[in-house]
């Protein structure tokens with residue numbers, strides 16, 4: 481649907497953007513958001529959209545299980561060796577923001593075993609509106625909310641909604657059934673995000689996935705420039 485514009489320009493290349501051997505490491509994109517908003521489904525859709533043109537891998541985070549990785553394996557979105565699961569054992573945001581060691585190990589292991597990689601998608605466990613990734617773990621973040629969570633979510637703000645590099649409002653196909661006003665969600669999101677991009681997506685209808693994939697390509701182009 482609509483892809484906002486502006487501030488998705490080149491990310492500064494961080495100090496650790498190269499491996500010890502001097503080659504550029506993969507761009508790492510984090511996907512966070514509330515429980516059940518469609519993070520894993522978005523990861524699956526991105527893998528299908530990008531796997532023919534990019535070398536990519538996925539890290540999933542679950543609190544007690546490997547449920548999300550097992551879903552991606554069942555769906556065969558990537559070869560099994562490109563999907564890695566972190567069991568956080570604690571609040572999901574702890575593992576992506578406070579003690580990122582298990583996730584860093586997972587992304588580095590993937591680079592070592594199946595690299596060189598262009599892109600690694602890191603899915604956070606489902607959390608709340610305050611969850612964000614450490615900049616030491618990912619280079620860009622996507623925050624996924626859904627229309628069934630309430631059309632006031634963009635207005636409520638929080639760092640995911642206001643500062644994520646891309647906001648995805650998923651499950652637009654459900655809007656008529658749950659009484660969510662998409663125009664209002666769009667206006668609120670734009671007001672909260674000061675020009676940062678927003679995509680409305682329905683993985684049932686296939687809407688918006690191409691826009692999210694295009695945004696990832698743009699980040700990757702900036703990363704490799």
Ligand SMILES: Nc1nc2c(ncn2[C@@H]2O[C@H](COP(=O)(O)OP(=O)(O)OP(=O)(O)O)[C@@H](O)[C@H]2O)c(=O)[nH]1
Nearest residue numbers: 514515516517518519520521605606651682683684
């Ligand atoms: N109707 C509809 N259902 C969707 C859409 N995207 C995802 N779902 C469904 O929503 C449910 C949750 O999707 P997931 O991708 O597992 O959500 P998640 O954010 O990864 O969930 P956690 O990792 O448990 O926080 C699944 O049953 C999906 O099939 C969509 O666009 N429309």
Ligand SMILES: [Mg+2]
Nearest residue numbers: 519520548603
């Ligand atoms: Mg998930």
